Amino acid sequence: MPLGSIVDFLGNCPQYIANGLANGCIYILVAMGFNIIFNSTGIINFAQGEFCMFGGLFAFTFGVTLGLPLPVAIILAILATAIIGALMERLMIYPLRNASVITAIIATVGASILFKALGRMFWPKEAYKVPEFSTGNITIPGVTVSRQFLWVLGLTVVSVLLVYLFFNRTRAGRAMRACSINRQAASLVGINVSRMSLYSFLLAATLGGIAGLINAPYASYSIGLFLGIKGFTAAVVGGLGNTFGAVTGGLVLGLLEELIPGFLTVVLGVSTGYKDAVAALLLVTVLLLRPQGLIGKGVVEKV
């Protein structure tokens, strides 16, 4: 019996891995949003999950309510989310530029609550169906994935590469990293610190919007907390602030979330129904054993 069930489990593994990859990609994008803001301002943005919420819900409004063609709706949804990110920075974070980082972090908690309330006000239903980028399935023996899956993978790879190049190859990206290491010194060498903070929110909201879009077809105002926690876990597990850490963390979390419950149900015959516990356990384990994250280089130089 156990042997047979292990064979069953192994047979299911390709499907678990495909599902884990799809979810992992979304976690990666959310985690990168956390990283970008953390890198240039030192702030953990608790409203990152709500950017995803806006991405999906705006796509519904533009694509279904207003009936715009899907590519136009998607671009508008990402732009609208980016604008919300920029507004958040100008109205909430910029006025706190001389306050402590903790104050700004608490402000982002407020933003998260505000965004969720706005989402609930304008999109009150429990879920909205957003059109898929492409419909249909791809089936190879043992695995069935939707065609949307290819978009998820492709958009994630492109986003990760662009973000990496931006931070390591462009002047603005390097300037943003400099701000994180030492704001005052960055300002002294001529970097406009407040503009870099604005850019980081703009970029993080854009990535959040993309994550929310590809997490669709079902968008809802409640998704923010769900994705926010997963993305934060992925960022910390990989190493806060590190782009490839986000990739590692997102993939590890995505895969374990499918493999562990699969193993429990199929091999041990216990279905806990608490898949979310995987993220919490992973977070605690990594913080205890390797607080700098799986591929983080060292302790962050903050007092």
Add this chain to the structure above:
Amino acid sequence: MRGKRTLLIIAVAAFVFSALLALPGCGDGETETDSKEPIKVGVVLSESGANEPLGKPERNSIELYVDRLNDAGGIDGHMIEVIIKDDQSDANKAQQAAVELLQQEEVVALIGSSGTGTTIAMKQEATKARVPMVTMAAGANIMDGDFTWIFRTPPTATEAGKKVLEYVSEELGVKRIALLYDTNAFGTDGKAVVESEAADYGLDVVVSEGYVTDESEEGMDTHLTNIMTADPEVVVVWGTNPGPAKIAKRMRDKGIDLPYVGSHGIANQAFIELAGDAANGVVFPAGKMLIFELILEPGSEEYEFIKDYSDAYFEEYGEHIDTFGGHGWDAITIIVEALKRAGTDVTPEELRDEIEATEGLVGTAGIFTYSPTDHNGLSPDDLTMVEIVDSKWEHYSK
């Protein structure tokens, strides 16, 4: 002369006294008004938040019922005044709203709320204040502990679960059930009933797995992959939207052609909208109201009651009735009928006793009979199995 004068004084005094006696609240310095005092009923609904799809039709229904009643002269000339508060699907806000209604408005009865958690929060307050409360939520644990003051209108997991098991064993004629349930209160109630009652129907729950409704389609795919390993013959999904819609869609995508039996949690248009094509073929238990024209005899009391509600609702709001609006309609009906029987100067305690004496009252969800031991009021026979065919509800038949 003198005798005549005395007689006049006595006559005037008698007239004044009788006039004073007829006034309500006589002698405590209230302003006198011509119309009779309204009877206040407090309502707490989830008009936003997770249970918004429930709260909105419930509000529409209660307001429509009361408007029609008041236009027709109220109860013996007393208008019914409903004071509606939104709890935003939040238990703390529901509790606060209940306290406000009980203390500031001094309502004679409470209706609420849409969800189980919010109802339980209100229950404490209603019980403390000794005011009867009619809930529109189906959670089994609402009736845990002291349920003296709480009555219920929707069918619960118990009736629905038994109906589903009866359908699986008698209509589908299969044995091996795979159960997918939402890990929220609604889903775990269903899980408890299905797992504990299955044996009585000769069925076997071979695997059961919990999911979170916000999970992605890929997450649902994993749950389906897991349960398919146990080689089930039917998939029972117990949850509220959007989870069951994601599962239906994913089952269709994966080409799993096992029967999909849902719960009464998907007895709404939202499920069909969210699941699209994949909703077709799904069978679920629901009150007869959804398809009353197909299964009830025109002219029967149940048919006419639902027809009247359906027509009035459509005329007022331009929308079709749904189950949740029906629960609201039933809740206010039960209270108003009890008020009619008990008289309008009833105390909350007397009203509670009168609600408990409700017997054979026709509502949209079925025929309500409460007793000191049963405050649920319905039986599995009040439910029927509904199948989705071409994105429309139809009475299930072989």
